[in-house]
Amino acid sequence: MPELLEVEYYRRLAERTVGRRIASVDAPDAWYLQQGLDAAQLEAVLAGAVVAGTRRRGKLLVLDLDGAPPLGLRFGMTGRLVVDGEAAIERLEYASARHEPGWERFRVRFEDGGSLVMVDPRRLGGVSLDPDVAQLGPEATTLTPSGLRRVLERSQAPLKARLLDQARLAGLGNLLADEILWRARLAPTRAAGGLDESELRRLHRVLRSTLRELDGRGGSHTGDLFVARRNGGLCPRCENGLARDQVGGRTTYWCPAEQR
């Protein structure tokens, strides 16, 4: 599913639209439009605008426009981005690799004939105007040690739940959170505020290095723990059986023998 790594790949692809003028918008699925927008409003606002740049905060992709408010794109779990017929990612975990025309939820057509399309079978993503980036926590890829402390301090919530809270820390999804906690040898069920200084430092170091490494490998499904995320899966390090629990409302695979 698109976590921050995948959305960053989407952003890089979307860079191709910079400098291009929007001719029209197809928004066939009203459910996909946030803020009560409808297709006609969106078309009226966006037509004629020129893409000035792209940015990303966590899992939110933003197109900055000349002549219109910024356009916010959320991809949910199964949303993919296609620009000029080319997909940023061929296949998403937990989503179909097919590209049915009926799954195209939103399309921006440019005057040069190309287009930017969101393909989302499950319709969990959405499109907004002038998205409120301030509601998101700090960006995970550039998080500082003191930033991580602020994310976790004085919280009784499970460590993993806090890492997934986009208002506290932007970008991590279920797979990345499990991979990071496994690498840091920290139990997802620990109280977030209960980490000592050395654990905080370890978590920060692992968080940053894991994001960097998996970015190079190709996405949030390329972690070392990923292949073991199944019933009967064994810890890739110690080969003890992994636990499968609900933590923070998400299916969590972890190694009780190593993660403390």
Added chain:
DNA sequence: ATTGTGGCCTGCCCGC
């Protein structure tokens, strides 16, 4: 305020 839960969406996988 903090934390937890359930529902939304729908393709796909597994077991019968």
Added chain:
DNA sequence: TGCGGGCAGGCCACAA
């Protein structure tokens, strides 16, 4: 072989 019940998780509304 076909069928149907779970399952997947990002996000939001709502409850305690």
